[in-house]
Amino acid sequence: MKSLSEYRKEFPVTGKYLYLDHAGIAPVSQRVVDAVRRYLDQAAGGGAFHYPEWSQQVNCVRKSAARLINAQDDEVAFIRSTSHGLSLVAEGLDWKPGDHIIVYEKEFPSNLFPWMHLKRKGVDVHFLPSREGRILFEDLVRTVDSRTRLLSVSTVQFTNGFRIDLDRIGRFCRQKGILLCVDAIQSLGVVPMDVKAYPVDFLSADAHKWLMGPEGIGIFYCRKELAETLRPPLTGWKSVRKEMAFEAPVFELKNDALRFEEGSLNIMGVVGLGAAIELLREVGIERIEQQVLDLGDKIIREADERGMSVLTPRDRKERGGNVTVAGEFDPLVVREGLRREGIMVNSRAGGIRISPHFYNASEDIGRCFRAMDVLLAR
Numbered sequence: 001m002k003s004l005s006e007y008r009k010e011f012p013v014t015g016k017y018l019y020l021d022h023a024g025i026a027p028v029s030q031r032v033v034d035a036v037r038r039y040l041d042q043a044a045g046g047g048a049f050h051y052p053e054w055s056q057q058v059n060c061v062r063k064s065a066a067r068l069i070n071a072q073d074d075e076v077a078f079i080r081s082t083s084h085g086l087s088l089v090a091e092g093l094d095w096k097p098g099d100h101i102i103v104y105e106k107e108f109p110s111n112l113f114p115w116m117h118l119k120r121k122g123v124d125v126h127f128l129p130s131r132e133g134r135i136l137f138e139d140l141v142r143t144v145d146s147r148t149r150l151l152s153v154s155t156v157q158f159t160n161g162f163r164i165d166l167d168r169i170g171r172f173c174r175q176k177g178i179l180l181c182v183d184a185i186q187s188l189g190v191v192p193m194d195v196k197a198y199p200v201d202f203l204s205a206d207a208h209k210w211l212m213g214p215e216g217i218g219i220f221y222c223r224k225e226l227a228e229t230l231r232p233p234l235t236g237w238k239s240v241r242k243e244m245a246f247e248a249p250v251f252e253l254k255n256d257a258l259r260f261e262e263g264s265l266n267i268m269g270v271v272g273l274g275a276a277i278e279l280l281r282e283v284g285i286e287r288i289e290q291q292v293l294d295l296g297d298k299i300i301r302e303a304d305e306r307g308m309s310v311l312t313p314r315d316r317k318e319r320g321g322n323v324t325v326a327g328e329f330d331p332l333v334v335r336e337g338l339r340r341e342g343i344m345v346n347s348r349a350g351g352i353r354i355s356p357h358f359y360n361a362s363e364d365i366g367r368c369f370r371a372m373d374v375l376l377a378r
Contacts, residue, residue, distance in 0.1 A: 004291055007283060008359045018343045018364055023158060023186060023322040023355035026212040028276065035275035036214070039268050054267050061274030065219045068277055068285075069184075069203065070194040074256035075227075077220045078265055078273075082185045083110040085204025085220035086152065088260050089181050090114035091233035093150070097122030100148040104128045104135050108158045111183040115152060133160045133311060133349070134318070137168060150179040155193070156186035156320030159349040161296075161312040163191065163320045170198035179226075185209050185218075189276075190292050190321045190357070192285045195221055202226075207269070210321060210357065213276035217269030222257040236262035288358040292321045295356040295365055299323040302369040311351050326351030329376055337375040343368055 013019050013027035042050040058078075066076045079085045091114070101115045105127040115125050126148075128139050135153070151173055156163045166182070173180040181202040184193060189210030195203055203221035207213030222230060232253070237243055239262050241252050253259045280288065293316045300323060303310050308327040313319050331347040338345055338352075345368065346353045352372075356364060 002283075004283070004287075004358055005361065007279075008361070010279070011359055014359070016342065018367060020354050020356050020360065020364065020368055021344045021346050022190075022210055022212070022357045023161075023353060024344075024346050025208050025215070026210065026357065028212055028214065028272070029279055031275040031279050032213060032272045036268055036272045039271045043268075054271075057274065058265060058267065058270050061270050061277070064274055064277045064281065068188070068193065068281065069219075069221060070196050071221050072224060074258060075195075075221055075224050077222070077257040077260040078270055079204065079206075079218045079220045079260070080216055080266070081110075081218055082183055082204045082206045083114065085202075085218060086111060086181065086183060087114045088204075088220060088222075088233065089150075089152075089202045089230065090118060092230035093179075094229070094231070095121045095123050095149075098147055099123045100126055100145065102126050102128060102140065102143055102148060102151045104130070104153055104157075106130045106133075106157065106159060107152075107154060108183070110185075111152055111154055133157070134162050134313065135164055137165065137172075140169065140172070144176060144178065148176070148178055150181055152181040152183065154183040154186055155188075155191060156322070158186050158322070159311075159353070160324045161186075161320045161322040161353075161355075163187070163313075163318050165317075166198045166200070170200060173201075174199055186322070187320055189280050190285070190288055192289060195223070199223075207273045207276060211273070211276050211280065212357065214269050214272040217266050217273050219273075220257065220260060222260070224256060227256050227259065228253075232259050232262065234260075234262045238263055238265075283358060291358045292356060293319065295360055295362065296321070296323045298362050298365045299325065299354050299356075302365060306369070306373075309351070311349050321357070322348075322353050322355035324349050324351040324353045334372060334375055338368070338371055341371050343371055 010029045063073050066073045126143050179201045182200050184203050184205040188205040201223045206218035208215040239259050241254050300310050303325040308325045311324040331352050335347045
């Protein structure tokens with residue numbers, strides 16, 4: 001088994017920058033570059049002569065993505081973005097006036113606006129309050145009533161890295177007959193996901209964060225038993241069972257998640273995503289999780305030594321990959337100062353959000369804080 005330090009050389013970004021913003025837009029590995037380049041070379045040199053091979057690649061990536069979340073192949077569709085996947089659920093369910101949806105008040109807009117847009121159909125959105133950056137299970141229990149149809153929640157919050165107890169919430173929702181929709185973009189690739197065990201009804205995640213794939217491609221999971229109840233808001237030639245019957249078209253929708261792939265796929269993005277997933281699966285998601293949590297512990301220790309506030313839960317069970325620290329400084333000024341030094345972090349929740357991945361090392365965290373010391377001493 002390769003050491004984590006050996007994988008560092010697979011990321012060209014490490015030759016020039018210290019990258020600690022995987023919760024934002026992550027750099028891709030050389031494997032992703034090579035996969036996309038190979039596709040482009042084939043597209044340039046042979047075009048549709050390679051289409052059978054590309055179709056096979058799509059099938060392989062779908063299988064790999066399904067394994068990543070413990071789903072069946074036909075429960076996974078390729079999408080453009082997390083927003084796209086969440087909107088498939090929002091616009092696909094048969095809502096009735098007075099239906100309730102529950103979301104966390106501090107969610108990223110991708111997991112707010114698709115639900116708020118349903119106000120035009122008479123659907124009410126109820127917001128779970130933020131309790132020092134956390135979602136409390138007790139608040140969920142109090143918010144649920146007989147009209148609650150769906151809960152949509154991020155596995156990990158983008159501002160401070162709070163990680164929800166998806167197992168407990170999933171079991172509660174299934175017991176109450178409430179659909180559970182998960183925004184997994186801040187966890188997929190660093191936190192193990194099992195859509196059957198938790199259980200989850202819908203999941204959406206783009207590739208460009210912890211999966212370290214290209215932007216503009218992601219995966220959407222729809223539990224098989226629900227696929228035919230979710231009407232695709234977009235339809236096209238690939239939505240139907242006989243998708244190749246161009247001259248004798250029959251509008252009969254597929255009965256699985258592939259009904260949500262309405263037209264020609266972003267094959268270039270799919271092959272890039274496939275290379276990214278295979279790298280993560282080679283390393284091992286559990287191994288990745290432990291490394292990232294260890295680096296999070298290091299961030300917390302460095303912040304404590306400087307008297308900074310830690311806005312992220314300290315308990316590893318309540319934490320994803322991003323840790324936010326704050327102090328007597330302007331986070332935007334510090335962020336820009338670090339970027340001038342070649343260190344990529346971000347500013348969220350009034351602090352500095354630091355989000356390392358598995359190929360980062362403890363020394364990277366120390367270097368980041370030493371650079372902050374120099375900036376704050378000026």
